[in-house]
Amino acid sequence: MAEEGYKVTLNVYDLSNGLARQLSTSFLGKPIEAIWHTGVVVYGNEYFFGGGIQSTPAGSTPYGRPMRVVELGVTHVPREVFEDYLRDIAPRFTAETYRLLTHNCNNFSNEVAQFLVGAGIPEYILNLPSEVMSSPMGPLIMPMIQNLESTLRNNAAPQATQFVPTPASVSVPSAPDKAAVKREEPAPPPAAAEASKEAAAPASAPAPAADPLGSARGKVQEEVMREFAAIMASGTLRASEAAALAMRRVMERHGDGATMQQG
Template identity: 40%
Template sequence: MSRKLTNTKNPVHASEHHYVEVWLAGEWRPLGFQESQEITRREAAGETVFEIRSRGHVYVINLEHMTQTNKASGRTRTMRFTDAHTAHGAPMGFERFRQAYRAHAGEAPLTQRALSSTWPLDGHGDAPLVESTVTAMLRAMSLRGLREEVNLTEWSHYWALERDSPSFHASREVNEKLAKALKDDPRVLGRMQMHFETSLGESRASGALSHDGLVRACERLVASPERVVEKQWAAEVLERHRSGEVTFDDDADLSYFDFLNVMLGRKRHRVSLWMYDISGGRAGRWSWLLLGRQFDGIWHSGVVVDFPERSSEFWFGGKLFDSVAGSTPFGAPLEKRHLGYTYKTRDEIRSYMARHMAPEFSREKYDVLTHNCNHFSDALCLFLHNAHIPDDVVNQAEMVMSTLTARALRPLLNHWLGGFGGADGAAAQGSQVDDCLQDEVLPGAIVEFCRVE
């Protein structure tokens, strides 16, 4: 039984392979030296499906699906090629987390007692604090509802999200979906780690998963004979990819957090900072004379999130606004800066703004120096992807207002820039309140602004 390889999808040349590993009991285990040598030799010869004998058993090796199947029992395991780089733990892999787990628990489940007993103490009576910390950590790690212990896959998952996730809230959103899936299939988390690391081994140039690697992983899953829930997830990802809903930059590196979000059906949206010069070009010409330093513009900013249905621009002008990008009263942006990506939906963003940001960002609290549109953009970006906007934008008001001329204009600027959407606001005419909000704009409401030409 043998099939020749005519057009392999594996980008890693066979001469680079040093090991073959199989997924066993929640982690990668190396095959014997002779088995690895035979598989790599036959892969180099162009074979994709063939049989090997090892330890008295016959195994079917399928390099298209990257599987090893015991011919007698029918048991199939996923396999991967590795080299010294991957074997010692790729930067985005899990090997160092597994090593740490064994240091605490060996091969057994990790209990509160085991973690507490191996926790480093400095001899100053902090044992009660350690006990409380350990209890909280185990509860945060457990996705199966077992608060007194966690297994290796839960431990690795927790620390991988600590490494990759932009925030606690983002991790919680992923974990809520995974917890539901684990109720139906207790092994799905381990397999998701396996699929990620299998694809990771094909992207060793960067140590992270590429866009093409994600597509290959999904194609491999769909072609697999295994009946598992993630096979349907992979089919949906490929369908969204074909329709253009799942897109990434060609050079994008995808983390474990990204991989889980995409596989669980969440969409990644581009986040940009649109910057408007409210001086109308005068800052570039006159700022040095009037303010004592050079500014290319006096910035008003809005955060633009590119959703499939439309690009939304979120901004603060006394009220919180959700506008079609580019339709604000500030005209065309002078500069657009790419900030990153978010998996938040438009409804999630609007809900967060209404519940958590509206009380803080109001007309009464607007101040052109200490609490302006750029401070709002900075706070919103922390929610979207846990990163600040550039310092030269968020701190510009402080630099500008340090001059006597700007301080004299402070009351006028507060009235103008903090009065959009109100009875006396410059942009009230032509503004529209979204149909889903109240007809009367109350404190905490988000206004959908549309500039009338």
């Protein structure tokens, strides 16, 4: 398999589940196909950035079924080398370093794709932030995005999730001197040995960390939709006007970040 190479694909998801296509023209003043999330599939796993670098068996991420799969090429990079690379870049991809517009899951996928196959991911995915910010509502949305990120980093205090390699890829240097010393140590009493075993027992593996902005985005989206429905029920504004007003009201509520901290 190493001589033939490993197939590399990109799983592409729509985090809005179709809402971006339906509502973007009303909310933003221009059509947006989807809110893209991506993960790179290689060696039977999918690697993605969500609260840290995550790795799950292909097809088992929390994002469901991909909207499309893009063929990126074939890599001859051994899995062990790739996972060493992920450990090296892990400090740059944590919950604290996440930026919705400039340092997100798609930027991670693009960097990984370049390492594996020497080419990046499709431009239409990377260009989504600029598409949104160049819309008529873009300048109004920016302060809310900044407040959301600031609130999450300063108050939620998420822990950085580092990449954990598979057992087969771990290379542990030999330490014969330590092993010899350990063999010469007297065996502890039964009670102490049991307590030591309990203390050394590894904790259950944590579930992959969620997108650090996912819950906040969901709350804001729900608020905007409620405002939009209420304004449309009054029958006094067109859909585009109602959408802009709904967005403005939600932004005013979260403008200083204080309400978000209480929510």
